[in-house]
Amino acid sequence: MWLPMLIKRLNHTDMQKQGLKLTAEEIYSVNNSSLKDAIVQFGGFCTGEFISPEGLLLTNHHCGYGAIQANSTPQNDYLTNGFWATSKDQELPNEGLFVDILVRMDDVTGKVLEGITASTSETERAKLVAERMAAISKEAGNNGQYVSYVRDFYNGNEFYLFIYERFTDVRLVGTPPSSVGKYGGDTDNWMWPRHTGDFSMFRVYMAADGKPAAYSKSNVPYKPKHHLPINIADKTPGDFSMVFGFPGRTKRFMTSHGLKLEVNQLNKSRIKLRERKLALWKEDMDKADATRIQYASKYASTANYYKYSIGQNEGITRMHTIEGKLVDEDKFQAWANDAQRKATYGNVLNEIAAAYNTIEKYNLHNIYLNETVLGTESLMMAYRFSALNNALKSGDAAAAQRAAQDLQGRLDGFFKDYNAATDKKVFAAMMKFYSEDIAKDQQPAAFKAMVAKYKGDFNKLADHVYSNSFVVNKQKTEAFLKNPTQKKLEADPAFAIVNSILENYLTTIKPKLDEANAKLATANRLYVAGVRLMNPDKVFYPDANSTLRLSYGSVKDYSPQDGVVYNYYTTMDGLMAKEDPNNEEFEVPAKLKELYNKKDYGRYANSKGEMVVNFITDNDITGGNSGSPVINGRGELTGLAFDGNWEAMTGDLVYDADYKRCINMDSRYLLFIIEKYAGANNLISEMTIVDKPSPGPADAASASVSKGNTPQAELLDAVMTEAKQNLNNGKDEFKIEKKKGDVKVKLQIKD
Incomplete structure (x- = not known):
């Protein structure tokens, strides 16, 4: 996951050997149009790319899912039926959705660490670093013109500034039905072979003067500095491919102590809690279409990392990852014991172990706060009243009014997708888990008293909360916000539970975790610095942190187990073989079946006459890369990354060269669905479509000879x-x- 600004120095020669035909400046340039200008961070959580000079943006269906769901009603069910704007005036606005387009990135390590030495105390170092990061970000923001921030790399050893333009008028242009965009559902999630048309399309708008602007009918389509041509030629193993996007978070420098905590505490807890929540949601979603639509996006989001946690634990066990880390740590300790290094690095691993011992003791409370308390809708809504409560307590009438107005603005969105009866069942289950699994001396007295009052019957506790709390009812919430009082808010049972747990966490749990994490951060910084010094000939890439990265590799099949080899692409033959009209995850739309039966693929069939649906590469991706373009050596889009494979769920913690695969929707299936299935030729006419084989290493060899x-x-x-x-x-x-x-x-x- 390489930083694009460093490609010229670190990677370009290697990339050329593998088939790259572009210069480093054509990939990343501040002064001229380059690939980076076609890539956006979509909504702060995914990646998107421009595929036309009219601001037409491509991303995953699951990235656009929230916007699709928000625009859906039982009468206009775009999740089920899809949506296609045949003209720009039909495109649908999406309040709160934005895209960030990178202007430039700069290495500011020298500015951040100026004057800081080994003798600087950790407290002073942290203070100086935070102040300088904030000052550099503020100056780069140019009085609000840009979104800018400084991120640390290599566990605080280097620092880079990122400057973006943020566009907030982003309109839904097209989406296939969920039976295409989410084909295979949770069953196929993280799995290969795959047959999913995981895409949706948006358009970015700007003011007439070219600047970002809030939604307005007078806005015009954004004119990107660069858009990606779409390649529809056949792919072959070895074809060069790169993925450009915003990977969210990796922790590949993590030690064995951290891995044990991930496996035994974080993942096990997430699996247990989400499994129950998903089952309760699904039970009600299956009973009513309205509930299904309300919870579709929430269910998909929750299920994603539920399944991920299962796969990650299995992968770490299979790969003996922890054992491998222990070997690496033994080598590090031997290197650190050298007389000249011992003072700085000799005790680093012991300090890491000690910090994790403390974290393990209190971290379960941290996990459960997010998964059970804030993971219950009514309690999350109650938590949002904390700012209002603080304002009421302080007597700041202006702050209270602002907080009340902010809450009022959230009500329509919240209650549109809220079912109190469903949430009540989740509440009872989650509170039971919290009560039983969190150490009693870490639970607040008020919560324990409430549990005791109902003699541990959490259904009765739920009856009390949902009968007496105003946050579970829109009209009651609106009535409260018209005349909010501290007394009434603190008497609300939902708020009382959240407030007691949160105050307890902030006063007794968080300080202990903060202290341990501060010690861990210091030790980790020294550990990573030492690892890099210990391996002077190795080029290390930094962990992902939601900043723009480039991964390069090739189209490639793999063998998941003895006697099994997975081909590098799938076709509509496999899609139809999975069809099950009685299972919503594997329903095939009638129009798609008709096209398949007629083999009406147009120019998008491969040379064998097949309609390719998905393909795999060995590119390195993680969450946040969803929606990233897969680009060939000439800078043309060949596919859309949307998932990783089950066998390599360890990817956030360790890269597995043998198993790691990036699952992509083929560019030909994308265009086939748009043109042949949807008939949206207005969109096809905007794009630049090319039919020339992608360059692979063989082409590069030929060129050099x-x-x-x-x-x-x-x-x-x-x-x-x-x-x-x-x-x-x-x-x-x-x-x-x-x-x-x-x-x-x-x-x-x-x-």
Whole structure:
């Protein structure tokens, strides 16, 4: 996950060997149009890319899911039926949705760490670093013109500034039905083979003067500095591919102590709690379409990392990841014990172990606060009243009015997608888990008293809360906000539970975790610095932190287990083989079946006449990369990244070169759905579509040998051209022989 601004120095030569045809400046440039100008951070949680000069934006269906769901009603169910704007005036606005477009990134390590030495205390260091990061960010923001921030890299050893333009007028243009965009549902999530059309389309708008602006009918489509052409040629194993996007968070420098905590505490808890919540939601979603629509986005989001946690634990066990870390740590300790290094690095691993011992004792409370308390809708809404409560307590009438207005603005969105009866069941289950699993001396007295009052019957506790709390009813909440009082708010049972747990966490749990995490951060910084010093010839990439990164690799199949080999692409034949009309996850729309039966694929079929749906590469991705473009060596979009594979769920913690695969929707299936299924030719006409095979390492080798006019070079060019054509035509075996004078070149390919 390389920083684009460093590609020229660190990676460009290697990328050229693998098939890259672009210069480093064509990938990242501040002064000229480059690939980076086509990439956006979508909504702060996904990636998107411009695919037309009219601001047409492509991202995943699951990234656009919230916007699709927000625009859906039982009468206009875009989740089920899809949506296509046939003209720009039909495109749908989305309040709160934004995209960030990178202006530039700068290395500010020197500015942040100026004057800080080994003798600087950790307290003073943290203070100086925080102040300087804030000052640099503020100055770069240019009085609100840009969104800017400084992020630390390599666990606080380096610092980079990122400057973005934020556009807030982002309109829904098109989405296939969920039966296409979410085909396979939770069953296929994280799995290969895959047959999912995971895409949605938006358009970014700007003011007439080219600047970002709030939604207005007078706004005009954004004119990107660069948009990606779309390649519809066949792909072959070895074809160069890169993924450009915003990976969320990796922790690959984490030690064995941290891995044990992830496996035994975080993942196990997440699996247990989310499994129960998902079951309760699904029970009510299956009973009513209105509830299904209300909870569709929440269910998908919750299920995603539920399944991820299961796969990650299995992968860490299979790969013996913890054992491998222990070996690395033994090597580090031996290096650190050198007399010249011992004072700085000798005790680092012991300090890491001690910090994790404290964290483990209190971290379960931290997990449960997020999963059970704030993971229950009514309690999350009650938590949002904390600012109002603080204002009422302080007597600040102006602050109270602002807080009340803010809450009033949230009500429509919250209650539109809220079912009190469903949430009540979740509340009872989550509070039971909290009461039983959190150490009693870490629970607030008020909560324990409430549990005791109902003799541990959490259904009765739920009856009390949902009968007496105003936060579970829109009209009651509105009535309270018209005349809010501290007394009434603190008497509300939902708020009382949240407030007691939160105050207890902030006063007794968080300080202990903060102290331990501060010690851990210091030790981790020294550990990573030491690891890099210990391996001076190795080029390290930093952990992901939601900043723009580039991963490069190739189209590639894999073997998940003995005796099994997964092909690098799937087709509509496999999609139809999975069809199950009685299972909503595997329903196939009638129009799609009709196109399949007629083999009406148009120009989007491959050379064998197949409609390719998905393909895999060995690119390095994680959450946040969803919606990232898969780009060939000429800078053309060949697919859309949307998932990782089950066998490599360890990816956030350790990269598995043998198993790691990036699952992508093929560019041809994208265009087939838009043109043949949806008939949205207005969108097709905006795009730049090319049909030329993607460059692979063979092309790069040919190019390097072909310099000059030697007979060998001429013959090799001719052989490579013919071989590529044979491969694209699906031939498994062929021979080619070329002669010129005394020179002969022969090539034989066998399946």
